[in-house]
Amino acid sequence: MTAIKHALQRDIFTPNDERLLSIVNVCKAGKKKRNCFLCATVTTERPVQVNVVKVKKSDKGDFYKRQTAWVLRDLAVVDAKDAIKENPEFDLHFEKVYKWVASSIAEKNTFISCIWKLNQRYIRKKIDFINVSSQLLEELPKVAEESVPSGENQNVAGGDEEVVDEYQELNAREEQDIEIMMEGCEYAISNAEAFADKLSRELQVLDGANIHSIMASEKQVNILMKLLDEALKEVDQIEVKLSSYEEMLQSVKEQMDQISESNHLIHLSNTNNLKLLSEIEFLVNHMDLAKGHIKALQEGDLSSSRGIEACTNAADALLQCMSVTLQPGHEMLHAVKQQQQRFSDLREQFARRLASHLNNVFVQQGHDQSSTLAQHSIELTLPNHHPFHRDLLRYAKLMEWLKNTDYGKYEGLTTNYMDYLSRLYDREIKDFFEVAKIKMTGATKEGKKFATLPRKESAVKQETESLHGSSGKLTGSTSSLNKLSVQSSGNRRSQSSSLLDMGNMSASDLDVADRTKFDKIFEQVLSELEPLCLAEQDFISKFFKLQQHLSIPGTPMSDAEEVDGGTLSRAHNTGGLQSMSSENHMIRQMMIKIFRCVEPELNHLIALGDKIDSFNSLYMLVKMSHHVWTAQNVDPTSFLSTTLGNVLVTVKRNFDKCISNQIKQMEDVKISKKSKVGILPFVAEFEEFAALAESIFRNAERRGDLDKAYLKLIRGVFTNVEKVANESQKTPRDVVMMENFHHIFATLSRLKISCLEAEKKEAKQKYTDHLQSYVIYSLGQPLEKLNHFFEGVEARVAQGVREEEVSYQLAFNKQELRKVIKEYPGKEVKKGLDNLYKKVDKHLCEEENLLQVVWHSMQDEFIRQYKHFEGLIARCYPGSGITMEFTIQDILDYFSSIAQSH
Numbered sequence: 081m082t083a084i085k086h087a088l089q090r091d092i093f094t095p096n097d098e099r100l101l102s103i104v105n106v107c108k109a110g111k112k113k114r115n116c117f118l119c120a121t122v123t124t125e126r127p128v129q130v131n132v133v134k135v136k137k138s139d140k141g142d143f144y145k146r147q148t149a150w151v152l153r154d155l156a157v158v159d160a161k162d163a164i165k166e167n168p169e170f171d172l173h174f175e176k177v178y179k180w181v182a183s184s185i186a187e188k189n190t191f192i193s194c195i196w197k198l199n200q201r202y203i204r205k206k207i208d209f210i211n212v213s214s215q216l217l218e219e220l221p222k223v224a225e226e227s228v229p230s231g232e233n234q235n236v237a238g239g240d241e242e243v244v245d246e247y248q249e250l251n252a253r254e255e256q257d258i259e260i261m262m263e264g265c266e267y268a269i270s271n272a273e274a275f276a277d278k279l280s281r282e283l284q285v286l287d288g289a290n291i292h293s294i295m296a297s298e299k300q301v302n303i304l305m306k307l308l309d310e311a312l313k314e315v316d317q318i319e320v321k322l323s324s325y326e327e328m329l330q331s332v333k334e335q336m337d338q339i340s341e342s343n344h345l346i347h348l349s350n351t352n353n354l355k356l357l358s359e360i361e362f363l364v365n366h367m368d369l370a371k372g373h374i375k376a377l378q379e380g381d382l383s384s385s386r387g388i389e390a391c392t393n394a395a396d397a398l399l400q401c402m403s404v405t406l407q408p409g410h411e412m413l414h415a416v417k418q419q420q421q422r423f424s425d426l427r428e429q430f431a432r433r434l435a436s437h438l439n440n441v442f443v444q445q446g447h448d449q450s451s452t453l454a455q456h457s458i459e460l461t462l463p464n465h466h467p468f469h470r471d472l473l474r475y476a477k478l479m480e481w482l483k484n485t486d487y488g489k490y491e492g493l494t495t496n497y498m499d500y501l502s503r504l505y506d507r508e509i510k511d512f513f514e515v516a517k518i519k520m521t522g523a524t525k526e527g528k529k530f531a532t533l534p535r536k537e538s539a540v541k542q543e544t545e546s547l548h549g550s551s552g553k554l555t556g557s558t559s560s561l562n563k564l565s566v567q568s569s570g571n572r573r574s575q576s577s578s579l580l581d582m583g584n585m586s587a588s589d590l591d592v593a594d595r596t597k598f599d600k601i602f603e604q605v606l607s608e609l610e611p612l613c614l615a616e617q618d619f620i621s622k623f624f625k626l627q628q629h630l631s632i633p634g635t636p637m638s639d640a641e642e643v644d645g646g647t648l649s650r651a652h653n654t655g656g657l658q659s660m661s662s663e664n665h666m667i668r669q670m671m672i673k674i675f676r677c678v679e680p681e682l683n684h685l686i687a688l689g690d691k692i693d694s695f696n697s698l699y700m701l702v703k704m705s706h707h708v709w710t711a712q713n714v715d716p717t718s719f720l721s722t723t724l725g726n727v728l729v730t731v732k733r734n735f736d737k738c739i740s741n742q743i744k745q746m747e748d749v750k751i752s753k754k755s756k757v758g759i760l761p762f763v764a765e766f767e768e769f770a771a772l773a774e775s776i777f778r779n780a781e782r783r784g785d786l787d788k789a790y791l792k793l794i795r796g797v798f799t800n801v802e803k804v805a806n807e808s809q810k811t812p813r814d815v816v817m818m819e820n821f822h823h824i825f826a827t828l829s830r831l832k833i834s835c836l837e838a839e840k841k842e843a844k845q846k847y848t849d850h851l852q853s854y855v856i857y858s859l860g861q862p863l864e865k866l867n868h869f870f871e872g873v874e875a876r877v878a879q880g881v882r883e884e885e886v887s888y889q890l891a892f893n894k895q896e897l898r899k900v901i902k903e904y905p906g907k908e909v910k911k912g913l914d915n916l917y918k919k920v921d922k923h924l925c926e927e928e929n930l931l932q933v934v935w936h937s938m939q940d941e942f943i944r945q946y947k948h949f950e951g952l953i954a955r956c957y958p959g960s961g962i963t964m965e966f967t968i969q970d971i972l973d974y975f976s977s978i979a980q981s982h
Contacts, residue, residue, distance in 0.1 A: 671719035758925030
């Protein structure tokens with residue numbers, strides 16, 4: 081145990097400036113025995129603190145660690161369990177009861193005794209020691225003192241009665257006396273007992289002498305006792321005086337305490353008064369509304385600019401008063417409650433007055449604008465709402481105040497504004513579009529005001545059809561061309577051709593004028609709508625204090641914004657859009673409600689333009705694309721951008737439908753079996769379409785749509801030209817192919833359409849191939865027998881007969897050759913060529929003017945055949961002297977004279 085105590089003192093308590101006085105090895109009662117040590121310690125520094133420390137051995141090594149410490153002052157009860165019978169168990173009552181079992185009863189008793197003595201010496205509080213032997217507490221055994229490391233000052237703990245003897249060094253006189261005594265008693269060294277007896281006897285002699293001396297000095301003692309009695313009396317008198325002084329000082333102390341307390345109360349009262357004044361000043365400064373502001377809120381003129389400014393300032397001041405942050409407890413003050421109620425009444429009263437006034441302004445605006453509808457509608461312009469917006473923007477700050485203070489009335493004003501303005505814009509826009517439709521169809525009504533102009537769609541349709549007839553529509557134009565192109569030959573054919581030319585000129589001029597007129601009107605409609613919508617959207621944002629959040633250009637637009645009755649709904653496409661802020665969404669919804677008729681009216685106008693002339697879809701596609709592009713650059717998610725984008729989808733569908741109709745008309749073309757074909761109607765129509773499209777789509781944003789349409793149309797043209805050529809009975813297939821592909825090639829070369837470069841080369845190749853085929857086929861007839869003869873010669877050579885031996889063949893000898901050549905004298909050849917020219921002239925059409933080209937190609941081909949025949953004669957009939965009846969010069973003369981004669 082000594083070693084453990086030494087180790088604990090060294091490792092645990094010395095670093096903490098503590099001294100270990102007692103130790104007991106214990107374990108907890110009733111549980112698995114895990115031994116630990118309870119240590120009683122005191123600090124080395126003053127004031128001294130006494131602790132009871134629990135120390136246990138570490139699980140990871142052979143060292144000890146401090147686990148728990150209790151201050152001795154917190155100890156209430158020490159229970160030794162049994163005062164008579166020895167028992168190793170004991171309890172310590174701190175904040176709770178700790179039950180221990182000591183390893184030995186001696187250690188337990190020593191520890192409890194040490195606790196009792198430490199309590200008596202340092203704590204002196206009431207600690208109950210129950211079931212502890214009174215003998216244990218009375219004997220006050222010493223606390224076992226163990227050696228501690230050198231250099232440490234260790235004292236033995238004991239009660240107040242116990243004094244630790246200190247070693248005292250002998251002085252010189254004492255050493256001398258002891259030496260004399262030792263010299264006089266030499267036997268002391270050899271017989272210690274005899275020496276001790278001698279010393280004892282001498283001591284008794286000395287004690288007796290002392291007693292006699294004391295008894296001899298009894299008189300002095302009596303005198304001393306008397307003096308002591310007198311001193312005690314003096315002390316009692318001094319104590320009486322001190323008691324009286326103490327009572328006097330106590331009275332002074334009480335008075336001073338009262339003065340101090342009074343001063344404290346005065347200071348506290350002043351502090352409270354200052355705080356109260358500060359709170360009152362805060363409430364007065366922040367919750368007091370000037371009389372001028374109150375009057376402005378109650379009676380201010382909302383019609384004049386000065387009155388609006390005064391009401392705005394008053395409303396802002398009221399909002400500041402109502403928004404002040406009160407300290408806890410302010411709401412319980414009656415004055416504060418009364419003032420807040422007054423503010424609430426003022427706010428409610430002014431909000432009601434402001435909402436009523438603005439509603440009247442909205443209604444009045446509808447009446448004022450209606451009076452100018454007729455004038456603007458006749459000029460195909462929309463009324464300007466700028467003055468109305470300018471007047472209303474004076475109330476913008478008040479609207480912001482209303483939005484922050486009474487959102488219900490703000491929302492009601494928003495709804496009323498949409499209702500009134502939507503009816504106003506419905507009238508304006510519908511009348512505006514009605515005038516645009518009438519200007520497109522060319523109809524006028526004199527002596528009537530525009531207010532009586534609304535008409536049914538069927539009437540507009542009838543007028544449109546009566547004005548334009550078959551020439552106004554692509555289908556009608558195609559059918560008229562088909563009828564004119566298939567009439568019979570002769571005089572009737574020439575008359576029809578002249579009529580066709582005249583009809584085409586008038587129809588073309590009419591189409592160009594109508595399309596130009598339509599383009600201007602459509603552009604005027606879009607140009608009027610765009611600033612109107614943008615101005616209204618900007619006004620809504622400023623007046624209703626709705627912040628617009630612009631999106632990045634190029635983001636996709638929503639598919640639809642629908643208005644069903646009074647409910648606004650928004651549909652998103654499947655790709656999804658980034659979520660917009662609630663304010664931006666509210667602007668969109670308001671614009672949809674106010675301009676709910678714009679998209680339907682645009683669609684009706686587009687449908688009318690498409691009925692008037694399907695080629696109008698080209699104009700509309702370009703114009704609409706440009707306006708959509710412009711709107712998207714400003715705000716791709718705005719109402720205008722979305723609406724025009726939706727209408728653009730309709731225009732694109734009409735454009736695609738126009739292309740599909742043209743392809744269908746190509747497929748439905750029927751040709752006459754009795755007249756020559758010539759240039760097919762759909763080939764001429766493709767030329768017209770391409771020329772028109774190139775003039776319209778120059779520098780347009782939607783060029784890609786046109787290029788796709790070109791590819792569809794040109795494929796349809798190629799396919800149906802071959803189809804008609806195969807079905808032609810009057811005109812040879814090669815002629816139909818040659819003329820139409822030559823026309824296509826010329827058209828593409830003139831227009832220089834980059835996306836059709838491959839088709840242009842293909843058209844040229846087809847034209848060249850069929851020209852050559854037609855020439856070869858036609859030239860086989862004038863020298864038919866000669867041609868058959870030389871074909872037989874070439875066949876024999878091909879079979880292996882040598883060229884110089886062909887003349888020995890019976891069917892191809894020199895005599896047969898001379899006979900065949902004699903059948904084609906120059907006169908006969910010229911006659912055959914003349915008949916060939918007439919036949920070619922009948923095959924070819926006048927529009928394409930290919931007769932001279934074909935005739936020149938035939939001349940070259942005839943000369944090539946002539947040289948081929950002469951070469952065969954020279955190789956197969958050498959030295960025979962056989963030649964043709966005509967020369968190359970004769971051939972040139974024949975072709976030239978025939979061409980000139982016709």
